[in-house]
Amino acid sequence: MRARQTTWLRSAAGIAWKDLAIEWHSREIVYTMGFLATLVVLVFSFALVAGQDSKLGPGTIAGILWVAVLFSGTVALSRTFDREREGEAIRSLLLSPVPRSAIYAGKLAATSCIMFFVELVVTPLVGVFFSAPVAEHAAWLALQLLLGTIGFAAAGVVFSAALLRSRSRDALLGALLFPVVVPVLMAGARGTTLLLDAEVPDLDPAVFWTRFLGAVDVIFVAVGVWAFEPVAVGE
Amino acid sequence: MGESPLPEYHPPVTSSQNNAPFAVLLAVSAVGFLAVPFLIVLAPIEPTMGIIQKIFYFHAPIAWLLLLSTGVCAAGSIAYLFAGSDGGDRLAHASAELGVLFGACTLVTGPMWARVAWGVFWTWDARLTSSLLLWLMLVAYLLARRYGGPGAKKLSAALALFAAADAPLFYVSVNVWRTIHPKTTVVPSLGWPMARVFLSCLLLFTIFFGVLLMLRLRLEKARVALAELEIAHEDAREARS
Secondary structure: OHHHHHHHHHHHHHHHHHHHHHHHHHOHHHHHHHHHHHHHHHHHHHHHOOOOOOOOOHHHHHHHHHHHHHHHHHHHHHHHHHHHHHHHHHHHHHHOOOOHHHHHHHHHHHHHHHHHHHHHHHHHHHHHHOOOOOOOOHHHHHHHHHHHHHHHHHHHHHHHHHOOOOOOHHHHHHHHHHHHOHHHHHHHHHHHHHHHOOOOOOOHHHHHHHHHHHHHHHHHHHHHHHHHHHHHOOO | OOOOOOOOOOOOHHHOOOOHHHHHHHHHHHHHHHHHHHHHHHOOOEOOOEHHHHHHHHHHHHHHHHHHHHHHHHHHHHHHHHHOOHHHHHHHHHHHHHHHHHHHHHHHHHHHHHHHHOOOOOOOOHHHHHHHHHHHHHHHHHHHHHHOOOOHHHHHHHHHHHHHHHHHHHHHHHHHOOOOOOOHHHOHHHOHHHHHHHHHHHHHHHHHHHHHHHHHHHHHHHHHHHHHHHHHHHHHHHHHO
């Protein structure tokens, strides 16, 4: 039993490590995703603030940050699975004597790592552009972003795997994923709003939404592990 | 293909047995749709809201059907994903289509009432938002199914699982946000004359849902049978030439 757990962990870590190593050499996802996230933030600032004297409220700023994270996250998802399609690498991965749940966990870990890295760059940028106090509760904000990212990727990995052989995968991924991850977006945006709002006296409500994100993660990862196995087998 | 024998003719399943329960349900819902309008008209007029309250007899049952079809869709998808049941897949598909239909009715009748009661067509109230999201997920299910390419059935089944997991999350958010939508606890407080009509509407619409579901499943079965027949016909012609 113990030995099986160790093998499972090692396989999952191996798959995550492989994805991160490929990314470390090409840096393709981090650059394109980071650029897209920055552009989303800029598009919002051109639409909402540029040329006006108004300052955005904490709710709007938190919303912009989370929309940027989720939109750019789809790039990370579709690219990590595109790499498996090239040279039919997915076939070798599925044929290898590794539990499907370990493949799922490895993919989830790698995607979350890449997304979180980009968030570490984009969040200070949001703080600078909108003069938002992102550093005030930096640890809580990082925790919310991490939990939100895991929830988003937990659903996203299943859909990207299922869309691997579909021709319209780029169009469909966003269309299927965004309705599903709305709880992540709502809880994340609400929680971050409370962190950025100087008028909120204590952290209690923000802690509630952080816990809610944690609960969403547990549910999404459980459903994800469960659904990944039959979905990844293919037609 | 080698020396494949000439395929046998399998008549479509729909034309033969199992018609009795369907016919009974069809008759019950036909009678119900004739009777219920009279019940609704005769029901006492609610004192504070007046006549517009009567849309509730229609709106609440179909909103319940939106939830029910999400549940049936998820259950069918589980049967398909984990037991390989094609029947489960057809059930999930049929109920997703019905969910989109009844969800659209819910999202049209709700604002009609809200315009009079609240003065606006739409607010970002938790219950409205979650109905809209459930409906969007069922639409996404149909999109995935039609355009998902190879593996579309499994993709949409996975989506149905996530939709079912999302429903309680939306429900939690109802209790956290301040909501102006009438709570479900309004039903016991109606008083018997109104509750009676409401419960008959609820029952009637649920039966109607069953009728449509069975009809859709029969249609799908007939479609599959026809496709198989065409393939068999094609094979037989090839074998002869």
